[in-house]
Amino acid sequence: METTSSSLPLADKPKPNYLTASYGIKSWLLTLDHKRIGILYIITLTTFFMMGGVYAALIRLELLTPAGDLLSSEAYNRTFTGHGVLMVFFVLVPLIPATMGNFLLPLMIGARDVAFPRLNLLSWYLLVIGGLTAASALLTGGVDTGWTFYAPLSSRYANGAVLVAIVGAFIAGFSSILTGLNFVITIHKMRAPGLTWFRLPLMVWAIYATSLIQVLATPVVAITLTLLALERLFGVGIFDPALGGDPILFEHMFWFYSHPVVYIMILPAFGVMSEVISCFSKKAIFGYRIIAYSSLAIAALGFIVWGHHMFVSGQSAYLGLVFSLLTMLIAVPTAIKIFGWLATMWGGSVELATPMLYAMGFIGLFTIGGLTGLFLAAMGLDVHVHDTYFIVAHFHYVMVGSAIMGYMSALHFWWPKMFGRMYPKTLAKVAAVLVFVGFNLTFFPQFVVGYLGMPRRYHFYPPEFQIYNVFSTAGAMVLGIAYLLPLLYFPYSLFKGEKVGANPWGAKGLEWETASPPPTENFEFTPVVTEEAYAYAKEGEPVVH
Amino acid sequence: MSESHEAHHHIVPIPIYVAIFATLLVLTGVTVWVAYLDFGAMNIVIALAIAAFKASLVVLYFMHVKYASKLTQLASVLGFVWLAILLGMTSSGIFTRDWIGSDPGWAMQPLDAGAVHHDAAEGAEHGEEAEAPAEH
Amino acid sequence: MSTDHHSLVAHQFDDAEQQQEAATLGMWAFLITEILFFGGLILAYTIFRNKYPGAFQAGSHELNVALGGANTAILIFSSFTMAMAVHYAQLGKQKLVFWFMVGTLAFGSAFLGVKVYEYNDKIVHHHVPGPNFEYHGEFANEVNPRNVELFFFLYFAMTGVHAVHMIVGAGVLIWLMFKVRAGAFSQAYYAPVEMFGLYWHFVDIVWIFLYPLLYLIGRHT
Numbered sequence: 070m071e072t073t074s075s076s077l078p079l080a081d082k083p084k085p086n087y088l089t090a091s092y093g094i095k096s097w098l099l100t101l102d103h104k105r106i107g108i109l110y111i112i113t114l115t116t117f118f119m120m121g122g123v124y125a126a127l128i129r130l131e132l133l134t135p136a137g138d139l140l141s142s143e144a145y146n147r148t149f150t151g152h153g154v155l156m157v158f159f160v161l162v163p164l165i166p167a168t169m170g171n172f173l174l175p176l177m178i179g180a181r182d183v184a185f186p187r188l189n190l191l192s193w194y195l196l197v198i199g200g201l202t203a204a205s206a207l208l209t210g211g212v213d214t215g216w217t218f219y220a221p222l223s224s225r226y227a228n229g230a231v232l233v234a235i236v237g238a239f240i241a242g243f244s245s246i247l248t249g250l251n252f253v254i255t256i257h258k259m260r261a262p263g264l265t266w267f268r269l270p271l272m273v274w275a276i277y278a279t280s281l282i283q284v285l286a287t288p289v290v291a292i293t294l295t296l297l298a299l300e301r302l303f304g305v306g307i308f309d310p311a312l313g314g315d316p317i318l319f320e321h322m323f324w325f326y327s328h329p330v331v332y333i334m335i336l337p338a339f340g341v342m343s344e345v346i347s348c349f350s351k352k353a354i355f356g357y358r359i360i361a362y363s364s365l366a367i368a369a370l371g372f373i374v375w376g377h378h379m380f381v382s383g384q385s386a387y388l389g390l391v392f393s394l395l396t397m398l399i400a401v402p403t404a405i406k407i408f409g410w411l412a413t414m415w416g417g418s419v420e421l422a423t424p425m426l427y428a429m430g431f432i433g434l435f436t437i438g439g440l441t442g443l444f445l446a447a448m449g450l451d452v453h454v455h456d457t458y459f460i461v462a463h464f465h466y467v468m469v470g471s472a473i474m475g476y477m478s479a480l481h482f483w484w485p486k487m488f489g490r491m492y493p494k495t496l497a498k499v500a501a502v503l504v505f506v507g508f509n510l511t512f513f514p515q516f517v518v519g520y521l522g523m524p525r526r527y528h529f530y531p532p533e534f535q536i537y538n539v540f541s542t543a544g545a546m547v548l549g550i551a552y553l554l555p556l557l558y559f560p561y562s563l564f565k566g567e568k569v570g571a572n573p574w575g576a577k578g579l580e581w582e583t584a585s586p587p588p589t590e591n592f593e594f595t596p597v598v599t600e601e602a603y604a605y606a607k608e609g610e611p612v613v614h
Numbered sequence: 615m616s617e618s619h620e621a622h623h624h625i626v627p628i629p630i631y632v633a634i635f636a637t638l639l640v641l642t643g644v645t646v647w648v649a650y651l652d653f654g655a656m657n658i659v660i661a662l663a664i665a666a667f668k669a670s671l672v673v674l675y676f677m678h679v680k681y682a683s684k685l686t687q688l689a690s691v692l693g694f695v696w697l698a699i700l701l702g703m704t705s706s707g708i709f710t711r712d713w714i715g716s717d718p719g720w721a722m723q724p725l726d727a728g729a730v731h732h733d734a735a736e737g738a739e740h741g742e743e744a745e746a747p748a749e750h
Numbered sequence: 751m752s753t754d755h756h757s758l759v760a761h762q763f764d765d766a767e768q769q770q771e772a773a774t775l776g777m778w779a780f781l782i783t784e785i786l787f788f789g790g791l792i793l794a795y796t797i798f799r800n801k802y803p804g805a806f807q808a809g810s811h812e813l814n815v816a817l818g819g820a821n822t823a824i825l826i827f828s829s830f831t832m833a834m835a836v837h838y839a840q841l842g843k844q845k846l847v848f849w850f851m852v853g854t855l856a857f858g859s860a861f862l863g864v865k866v867y868e869y870n871d872k873i874v875h876h877h878v879p880g881p882n883f884e885y886h887g888e889f890a891n892e893v894n895p896r897n898v899e900l901f902f903f904l905y906f907a908m909t910g911v912h913a914v915h916m917i918v919g920a921g922v923l924i925w926l927m928f929k930v931r932a933g934a935f936s937q938a939y940y941a942p943v944e945m946f947g948l949y950w951h952f953v954d955i956v957w958i959f960l961y962p963l964l965y966l967i968g969r970h971t
């Protein structure tokens with residue numbers, strides 16, 4: 070980029086950006102540009118999301134009536150497992166870090182690329198290979214263990230393509246590890262001059278905390294799945310009690326990874342919230358440092374609460390007490406963030422743009438999801454609602470209501486940066502409101518029906534529960550339409566959308582100082598940072614349209 | 615780029631490498647020797663203490679962590695700390711789970727059967743059955 | 751994407767120092783994942799050794815202390831030669847780097863050779879977990895052979911994962927030796943040698959723990 074630095078950036082002369090720098094399938098499949106890899110992830114994850122969505126639609130249709138009339142019990146088991154495996158391992162875990170993180174992280178820290186671009190491309194290939202492996206398992210024979218692969222069901226008794234699905238999840242795990250490793254090093258070593266830790270956007274702090282979890286937690290699930298596969302292959306009892314193994318050991322090892330995974334999904338969404346809410350309140354974020362530290366606190370605490378999934382599994386009651394208490398503690402840094410965002414909006418000039426609508430929806434849904442999590446941390450209540458639809462509702466409020474809302478908010482916020490064009494704003498707002506309505510209609514009745522005792526993972530249920538399930542299925546249809554709308558207007562906007570300049574929202578942050586779409590090496594000059602993040606209180610830069 | 619750049623090219627003198635090498639060999643002999651002495655439950659503790667000491671020598675000198683930046687030093691212990699969390703919490707759970715009498719309330723034991731009957735007598739409509747772990 | 755940088759510095763880095771620091775930190779992050787990967791096995795070992803102490807002692811007594819000890823020493827030798835290779839890479843003495851790498855490869859191969867001999871011995875004695883597993887050792891009247899089988903499952907899993915790391919390491923080492931011969935490194939640029947050294951020492955550390963954990967259980971009785 071130094072070779073072009075002598076020419077002044079001219080206003081309207083089209084210069085090559087990362088999209089037009091080269092053409093052809095090969096230039097994409099072999100790209101080392103973090104922005105293109107981010108786009109590849111968006112396409113991949115959208116595909117997996119639609120596959121998982123088909124399974125969700127089948128589940129909701131089956132549950133419309135109390136009888137098992139659409140799917141056999143066997144097929145139903147395979148359906149909810151397919152939904153869970155695809156959505157957790159291949160959509161939610163990579164969702165924001167791999168798409169938005171890849172695109173934005175080097176831009177936000179003023180770097181030309183991530184620290185290890187080849188490793189970055191390898192991560193994408195691993196996710197695709199893992200996803201295709203798991204999808205082939207789901208389509209040929211299916212898996213009936215649930216996404217948790219609990220032993221000894223998965224190691225001895227399940228008769229589906231469990232091994233293939235495990236291999237798929239294992240490969241995707243390494244994709245996640247490599248992405249996390251890459252981002253940690255990038256944040257440590259690639260920041261622009263003047264960009265100290267406490268000038269970083271909070272999104273970067275959130276991605277940093279997320280990446281640490283990916284590095285520290287994922288290897289454990291990799292070895293767990295390996296042991297599971299070996300037990301299934303050789304019939305040696307690591308987890309199977311009939312052979313001298315210990316099924317609780319599997320649960321400990323599995324949840325050592327799979328609880329922190331929730332924070333892999335949700336922490337980056339927290340980061341998006343900080344960016345979007347301060348931008349559309351035109352105010353500096355309230356309590357920058359404490360929000361930054363709370364990301365790290367959540368990442369660390371998230372590792373010592375996993376036993377709350379095992380209160381009724383035969384886990385030690387004493388350890389259960391410890392886990393219960395620690396789980397409640399994690400509400401503190403989480404609440405700090407929520408209050409920080411509310412205080413940021415307070416007194417700001419709030420603009421209800423599409424990203425902000427999603428962000429406000431996020432706050433509402435996450436508050437419900439988080440607070441019901443506190444209920445579940447109390448052992449007594451958890452015994453009552455364990456394995457009921459209350460749990461299903463709770464984790465969908467966190468994983469869909471929050472993580473996917475955060476992703477949608479991010480996508481609408483940075484879309485003009487990615488492609489230099491704006492989507493149809495009114496239509497997008499309609500979709501945002503529909504998501505919120507459809508989501509609550511789908512999952513709120515599940516809290517009620519779960520509390521009344523409807524168990525998860527069965528497709529028969531007593532007739533008195535039908536009314537809740539009818540609401541839920543109707544809500545799922547609204548939600549499905551709301552998710553389909555962006556699939557239409559985003560591609561449309563690529564060709565017909567209004568062209569925008571570098572900073573259509575008047576936002577702060579280095580990514581808004583380069584062109585939309587950015588050039589291949591991100592910046593014409595290496596930026597030098599001289600101010601704090603979110604310096605909205607000062608006179609803002611003129612909005613470029 | 616706020617991390618310090620110091621000491622990345624620190625060159626460790628050869629005699630230090632040789633001394634560490636010799637110490638590691640001697641400690642390997644000591645490990646075998648003490649394994650044949652009876653310290654009761656302390657045998658495993660002694661063996662692991664020697665192994666941990668040997669590992670620290672390798673990390674500090676062969677892997678240059680003694681001369682590395684604070685950040686690298688932090689990274690070199692982070693993995694072991696997290697391993698301690700995994701080992702500590704899991705084994706404390708598994709080793710204490712039989713502590714409540716001989717009859718944990720949630721297993722399929724007479725106590726539980728009584729509770730189920732009690733529920734049934736009340737005509738409870740919720741389908742709370744004894745949990746089979748494999749179905750969670 | 752032509753840049754003014756020295757060709758050894760990738761375009762995303764400002765200078766060699768930044769690149770070197772990123773590589774070192776990246777290697778340590780990778781080693782953290784390795785610690786936790788082995789950690790799952792060590793956790794299973796901890797649980798089952800406490801659950802079946804007799805069977806673990808019985809299984810351990812089937813292993814050869816002398817061979818395991820010799821392999822420990824061999825790995826320490828290879829770690830030492832690797833440390834010396836990095837040392838001479840820092841000084842830019844490529845000939846010595848090469849020959850110390852040859853030494854590292856030789857000791858690493860010797861370790862794997864001993865391991866093959868040990869595995870073969872276990873196969874001959876039906877100590878491989880699975881339908882053909884048998885245990886008729888000195889504790890045969892006191893322990894459940896299924897639990898001895900569990901010990902051997904962990905033995906093969908832990909030493910097997912370790913051996914895979916050795917084999918991968920040996921492959922990378924051979925590749926690096928070609929690079930050294932081709933003059934790819936200098937006093938200013940030797941990061942791959944240094945990073946490989948970190949990996950190799952880590953593999954040594956794993957074995958330092960595996961040896962007492964697997965070979966030396968209850969030897970005093």
Ligand SMILES: [Cu+2]
Pocket residue numbers: 327328331374375377378
């Ligand atoms: Cu959890």
